[in-house]
Structure formats: structure tokens, C-alpha cells
Amino acid sequence: MAGAAAEPLFAARDLVKHYRLGRVRVPALRGVSLDVSAGELLAVVGPSGSGKTTLLNLLGTLDEPDGGTLRFAGDELAGLSDRRRTELRRRRLGFVFQTFNLVPVLSALENVEYPLWIAGVGRRERRRRAGEALDAVGLAARSRHRPDQLSGGERQRVALARALVHEPAAVLADEPTGNLDSVTGGEILDLLVRLNRERGTTFLVATHDPEVMRRAGRRLTLRDGRVAADGSVP
């Protein structure tokens, strides 16, 4: 068990990823290696185009690397079928996006219920857990509202509740405060930090937000698709 405990949640080695822009092959990651342990709050920082989103996409199995190896909880992700990758995301990972990406026709509660619904959880259990998740982000009173009836901060709270409702091992958040004013962004960050501490959920946050960088336990800096720095935040 001691050996299992020491296994990093994410273990990436020499990740390489290229994108094609017309006829041009653009490198996005040029050999990124990192380990992320369970319970960490990792800020992935760097200028635009440095590869932050690409790294999160690879770690979240939304995309596949062109080179290198990637393990999640000890399991090699290379060669996993689409079905297994979908299953992994459904059960073990949560996602938060800069533009919230809620389903506009569903209420806040239904948006949070959705990951449980696709996982086949029964209605009553779904409702209970979704209600608790909304409560945890302070939005229980707005559960019947649709996204267009919520403020940006409230939408991101709903998105956070959706990412956490199925109790994933890790949440990957791409610029979660990027579309919010500083006060609202600060509230979301408070939530992330609190949930990380209270629940031990691992957070990987790609960000430009200095406040996120300051409060994360660890900061991974990317530049031109390479790791420029990796260390704890003082």
C-alpha cells in the first residue's frame, strides 16, 4: 500500500504534441515531463501559446500526445480506446472551462446532475448529490435557474459543482477565472482552495491569474512548449 500511495496521480514523460495549421506543423509541447500527486493544487502558468491548454487536454484525455508517455493513477493512457478514455473522464476526472460551458437548456441543478445521469446513477441519488454539490459552492438557492439567468461567477460555481459532483480524483480547470472580474474570480479561487484542502481533490489549473499562481501549492511554468520552471509556491 505504501508503494501505491507514492504513485503520482499523473505521470507524464517527454510529452510531445503538434498541431497542424494548414500545411504548417506547429509544435505545442516539446517534451514535457511532470508528476502530479493526489491532493495537489497545481497552477500551470506561462504566456499564451506556451502549451498550458494542450498539456491539460492531454492530461484530461481530451487529446492524445504525438510522443512521450502518460500515466494516470499508474495506468498507461496510450492506446486506450475512446470508450475507456470516456469512462475515465466520466468517473475519475472533472473539467472546468474558461467560458463555463454549461448546457443552456438545463437548470443549474440539472447541469450538475448531468455527469451522474450519464454514469447511470438513479434519479433520487442524482438529485441528492447534485444538491449537495450546489450547496458546497453556495448556489443551492439558485438550483432551478438556467445558465442565462445566472451571473458569470454563479455559472462558474455551477461548472465547479458539475466537475466535483461525481467526486473525481482530479479536476482540470482551464482559466477558470479568466472570464470573471477580480472579486468574483477571487471567490472562485477561494472555493478551489477550500475544496482542495477539505476534500483533497487534486486541481490542475491553467491560468494567467497572478492570484491563482500565488495561492496554488505548486507552480509549473511552460514556455514555448517546454517546462521552464516547476516548484512550490513560496
Next chain:
Amino acid sequence: MTLAWIALRNLARNRRRTLLSLLVVAAGSVGILLTAGFITFSFQGLAEAIVRGGLGHFEIVRRSALGGSADRLDRPIEHGLEDWQRLRRRVEALPEVAAATANVHLLGMATAGQATASFVGLGVEPERQRAMGFTTRLRAGESLPPVPPLIGEEVVLLASGLADTLGVGPGDWVTLMAVTPHGMLNALDARVVGTYTTGLQDLDTRFLQVPLATAQRLLETPLVADLVVTLEKGVPLERGAAALERLAAGHDPPLAVVGWRQRAPYYRQVRDLYRGIFWFLGSVVFVLVVLSTSNTLLMAVMERLRELGTLRAIGTGRAQLAAIVLCEALWLGVLGGALGCLLGLLATWGINALQLQMPPPPGAVDPIDLRLALLPQAFAGTVLLMTAVLAVAAIVPVARAVRLRIVEALGHV
């Protein structure tokens, strides 16, 4: 939260587009329903006209008269029924049978003054025909008298075209000539009591009717060619056929029971033609609805690429995503089909209330009624059909949705 509920709400997000799609599906449904209603009414009307026009539901004939083919239409008197009145009593004793009447078929020449024309004639029992509901559409004069004429007082009812050819009308005399079963040429004079129409111009130039006794005297025979049978109201054809077959079994000489459809190639041709038209129109509707709604569904998918990418990112499987898009299409089919049924019902009532008539079809004499039959099974079938059509229309949008690359979809604006 259910798949159907989510799909319904997705349809509601762009109400105008959904309404247009529903109207396309509904219009297609109405087209199919009205066509099916008109064709069914036409079939029913034609069948009734043929049965009541003298063919009856069944014909009992000597098997040898058919010459080995049930589709053969001529009934040579050499193969006629001998003890036909006794046979008729037995037939009419069946509970399934309403009545039976005897016929003699004639081929010959008619002359009046200098005019001569070949004819196809039928010896009939007018009083029985009227009792059986057989109708003759008189154009002038009177119908054949109910009582068999005495020798020398023969009468004839000419089809209007034949009367024109001979230049005669009610009250005039014509001479009818025919070859007897013994090969002798026989002739008799008959007074024209009236003229009638068969409904078809070509037949009107050839046809005539005489009383059965006149036909037998012309052919010098006591035989009749066949017995025409009508069933009691509500008795299915299959049951009637079975009863008559049982009665005919073991008869000497052997008898055959021929259904009216076999004796009405015109009905079969019209039915095949209408069915061809129906399938052609159905195919056009199918293609139009598929193309139109497929485009709409594809637009709905393309507009939601980022949302669909998000759903995939948070763990929605390809099959689940396909089900969401497919379910939206099926809703369009069900709701559009139901709307089409409602509109089709109103249109059917409206058209029937207007009592419209259409010009006579080629070769026909009378205009035809534009009436539409109400078919519950057609309404249910249309909803099912439209649901299936929309499932076909969803193929491309579903394929686009399940093939999306998550990263690209998330970056879609």
C-alpha cells in the same frame, strides 16, 4: 432528466427553426395522408362500381368455360350451366349469399337500316339485378322491363355510343345477329327501350343488354353462361368464397368460383397505377423531408459544437451523444407527424365538405368525385413513417456529432 426531455428542450431553444421543421414534416404528412385518402376512396368507389355494375362479388361458372385460366373473361355458351335455376336456389340458400343472377354473354352484329355495328352483349335478369343493387346508368328512355318479354316482343338497351353508330334511339328497332352454339346464324328484331353508359367511351360503342330470355332465344339455348353472386352486407369475401367453394365442390360438371377482381383487369390496372403514383409521391415527400430536416438538424449540431464537445469532455459517450441528437430528430418526426395528422384530418373534412368533382379521366364519361377516405391506420402509419424518415434524416447530423474531435469542438466559437 431524461433523454427525451433534454431533446425536447434542445428543440425548444430555436423555436422558429423547429417550427419550420415541424411544418415541413407536417406538410409531408398531409401530402401522404391526402393522397392515401384519395386513392383509398377511389379504390373503394371503383370496387363498388364494378361490383354493383354487374360483376357481383363472385361468379359461378363451369370450370371448362375458363379454358384453364381463371383470368379468361369470355364465357362461351357451349360451356354454360344447364340446371342453373336449381343451382341458383342452392346458392341463395347459403347464409352468406344475398342473391344470384344469371347471365348470357353475346357477340354479334346489330343492324338498323343501312347501319351495322358489332356488339358485345349481355343477357340479364333486370328485376334480379335491381334487387341485387346493380345499377345501369341510363342516358335516355327506360331500363329493361322486369318481366321477360314474349316471343316477338324482344327489347334491347343499347350503350349510347352503339346507339349513335346505329342511328337509333328509344322506340326504334334493331336487328341483332349472333352465331348459335350449333354454328347457325340467328337473328331477331328488338325494340330499343333506352340507352345507357358503361362509364367508358370505348365500351359505350360496343355494349348492349337484353333480357336473359331474349339472349337465350338469340342463341337458341336454355343454358346460361354464369351465375353472378352478391354477398350479404358485411360478409368478408374470404368467407363468401369458402362457402361457395364448398357448394361447388363435387358438382358435375365441375364448377369454378371466380372473384370479381379476377374479372376486372381494369380495376387491377387502376390499382397498380394509383399505387405507382402513391409510391412516387411518397418517394418525393421522403426525399424532400429528409433533405430539409437533415439540413436543419445538421445546423443544430454545428451551432452546438462546443456544447457537444463539452458533453464529450465530461464523459458523454459517442452513443449517448448520438442518442441525444437522434432523439431530437425523432421528436420532430413524432410531433411533425402528429401535426400533419391534425392538419390532414381538417383538410380531409374540408375537401369532402366542398363536394368537389374532377374532370373525367381519359376514356371515361363522367366526372369523378374528389372525396378522401379517413383511414385511422394511415394516420398512425404516417406518424411512424415520419419518425422513420427523421431517423434517416438524422444519419448525417448524428455522424457529425459522434465524430467531432473534442479539442476542436471546445475551441469552436
